[in-house]
Amino acid sequence: MKITYNWLKEFIDTGLTPEELHKKFFTLGIGVETFEPLYHEVTKVIIAKLLKVEKHPNADKLTLCEVDTGTEVLSIVCGAKNHKAGDKIAVAVNGATLPGGLKISKVNLRGVESNGMICSEKELGLADSSAGVMILPPDAPVGKDFKETYGMNDWLYEIEVMPNKPEYLGIIGIARVLSAALNKPMKLPEVKLIEDTSVKTNTLATVKIPDKDLCPRYSARVISGVKQAPSPVWLQVRLRSVGIRAINNLVDATNYVLMETGHPLHAFDYELIKDKTIIVRRAKENEFMTTLDGVKRKLDKDMLVIADTEKAVALAGIMGGQVSEINEKTVNILLESAFFDAVSIRKTSKKLGLMTEASYRFERGADYNGVLYALNRTAQLINEFAGGKTAAGYIDEYPEKIKPVSITTRFERVNKILGTNIKNQEMLDISKGLGFTIDKKDDKTFTVTVPSFRTDITREIDMVEEIAVIYGYDKIPERFPTVKLQQNSTLPKIEELVKQALIQRGLNEVINYTFMNKAWFEKAGVSEENPLRQEAVTLMNHLIEDWNILRSTLLPNLLNNVTTNAISHGNKNLKIFETGKVFRKTGTDYLEHNELGIIITGNTGESSWLQKPGETSLFYLKGIIEGLLNDFKVSFDIKEASNELYDKSASLELQANGQKFGSFGEITRKLLKLHDLKNQVFYAEINLQELEIHINLKKDYNSLPKFPSNKRDISFIIDLAINAGDIKSFIERLGIKNLEKVEIIDFYKGEKVDSGKKSVTYSLTYRDTTKTLTDEEVDSSNKPLTDKVKEHFKADIRLH
């Protein structure tokens, strides 16, 4: 909603400067998006009279004009064709500045001196385009400043109107709240309509409302013999200031009243209404109508139309129809001012994708009592600007009077909610100022009738807000609440613990948007049956194609992070992770859980004169995972298992109690290629919801050993096919006396062992908690251990 300082001034003298008013708006909850001066740069544009128009001696397309500016006669060269001697025009004289800052000075055009410029509407900032110069009305005062005469100097406020404040969609509504807040009187323009008593409106037209649930009130007037012409200049200026294109005196009058009152009106060509009968009814299923914008629209039975006895002539409260449109031949008009059901207008507007100034206002709630004021005010302006005669009386179909809302408010309640000590009388004054009628009052309560233009006020709490706004939020004292202490769970969530553990290990956290592209799966080689793809949650509406589903895995965005850093920023060494929701749909249920994704690539660290970092590898990632899981005392297994995200030769699954809770591996070449990556990338994902079941955060003390341990390192030569870890578990299960710990510490494959074999070194730690073990005692345990491994795995001992 755009309004100007001067226009508002017609309804209330605020006594505030434009800047002060700007600030005041905010304290009243009227958000101002832009505030700017209008036409302040324009100078020296004078109203003048054309004395003579002659052909330019050296150019066929130019004219040489003599103009009288009241103080001098100037010779001006002009390129337009629509001017003639005797016309009143606007002249930018030498030294003038036009909107946008254009400066005018004496120029020589084809050998003739031109002392200024005769301006078009466009050059004056009043239109986007114009065919010739602007011809002013015959009574325009020669010699006067154009800008002053037509009140161009102004200030524009573009107001953000909240959905609950339809009253601010008209200047009068804004004036009203200022009046209450500033305690200054408000003046409404007096409607002085001169009716043609010889003919009565109800003999000229009939209105029927079969669907009164969607149209509680419909009023109309008929004006005959209007003469279409451009509107007065001041009105064109005013409409232009608030961003409305001036069209002609009929359309401009309805738009002017729309801006004043916020009430949308519509004018029909009276002659195009069959049987002069307006029927407000639901559309028929599959009924068609072409709206003013030239679009043929298919309607349905939930949509309300204005029809005559034959056809729909307008989409009620949204847009007129072409069939009954005001056209250049129109002389008789039927003017509509109605009140439509907000929800119905909104549904229709949404369904048709057609939002207009009218639908925007009706769906927010129009003023059912403002119908007649708007009707009469428009008729008056049309008579003023376009002449014609308004028939006596008006049609006002209003079958069931809408009952105004009555609210009782407790004085004490207001102060309790606000934390204030506002006096009873002040609350009453504020309510009255806002247009509420006080019906009843005592020491404790007061009862008001809510005016019809305040559809947002229905409850006591709404009155509390009204009072608070006018009283001033600034005056409400700050207080620190007395809190009843409650026992809150302060333990960090698993997500936090995991993040901490990874950051401690030198990984960087990233956070991505939660969307991904469905097409990624196919390109990534993920089959249709894969739950990641099959159970992905699709959005009904999305901004860009890349984001058409919710992520079911963190991987694509993490790979994008690698690409961004590696390709765009030359940062090839990355150890990053993300925790966040992933989404699935199974049946009709939406499931979401927190997931952890870790991605590593490049070197393990930075290189420097002291450091030569190694390359990351699957075992580097495995180390991170093992460390993380050990922190939380998870007893887990790592199993080889195929996964479409990982290369077949390096694809592993994390399990606890036989339940999968994650996976890790090396990203497939196909995926790397998809993300423009060349280097190996390793990825792990862990379902944090599943992991949480297996963690143990209890921290119990284990007494530190009092006696020294005794170690034996043994290298077994075994078949390549045997897993080192299997031997470790085998040893652990043997129940060897005093064996405290088994660790795999080395691995060898090469010329020093037979082909088809490998050497794995185990470090065995022995300890007795009650005494120091002798070498003999350790050997007596270690010997059977070695023998059993040799026998079971057909292993040999490798001597170093």
Place this chain on the structure above:
Amino acid sequence: MENELNNLSATFDKDIEGINTVKELEALRIKYIGKKGLISAYYEKFGKLSKEEKPKIGQILNILKNKVETKLSEKIDGLSGNVSLEKTDFTMPGFKIPAGKYHLISQTIGRVKEIFKGLNFDIVEGPEIETDYYNFEALNFPKHHPARDMQDTFHVDRDHVLRTHTSPVQVRTMEKRKPPLNIISIGKCYRNDPLDASHLPVFQQVEGLMVDENINFGDLKGVLKIFFSEFFQKETNIRLNPSFFPFTEPSAEVSVTCPICKTGCPLCKKSGWIEIFGAGMVDPNVFKNVNYDTEKLTGFAFGGGIERLTLIKHSINDIRLLYENDIRFLNQF
């Protein structure tokens, strides 16, 4: 042997004179009293001496060893501070110890949680795919009300949306818990807004709710003042302007004094104030939907963007930087 020991003592005295570095001194220590040192060797021979010789030689040997140890330790005190005559180039960079970092957004969330935990608020969570009921209806956004246009919504199906705010968590919590209630909820929210320097389709919101028998609008101001003063680490004033949210009445737009300037800067558009949160007193319709007594109870709610807090606090001018995950950016914080 006595003579040998005396000679050894003299040689040592001479040797130690010529020592200039700790390293040389250590070599000298090993030469004389190391495991296989010159003096240590005499202790081995000592065992083979006759009973008569033992006391005397033993005494000389001990005196010698004590002298050597004392002199070595005196010498090292003199050397420290002048460890080597060779000059070390200390402009060479140190060892690079890799450190991980929390994402800047997580750092902000951490701060916000910490401040509210200090005020005895509890942290609660809710789903990101929400039902229409929790996201809108329970929060007093009737179906077909223009208020729904305030938040461009991503729809998952007819009844499910991506939550447009964290406010549904309020309702879910109130359904389960009885007042007094002090809760904070932080998480991702979604709006179908085009991405630009100040808008993201996915963003994080912090939402607060306090409900009890005697909570008023002034309390809201007080709590916000504490929060922002603590968050920006400077005394911050609060300004409330009337606004509209379906789930609060009265509603307010919260501005804070610009944390950067006093007189005007680009951040506050020279006004000295920055719009930052939405807030208000919980609308009785919301209480009705969770079976709270609308007469007895009052409460306030507030909410705002974590990203906006982050941008203001760290003077970042483009919100998109937060989600680019450029390590060079993330490592700055």
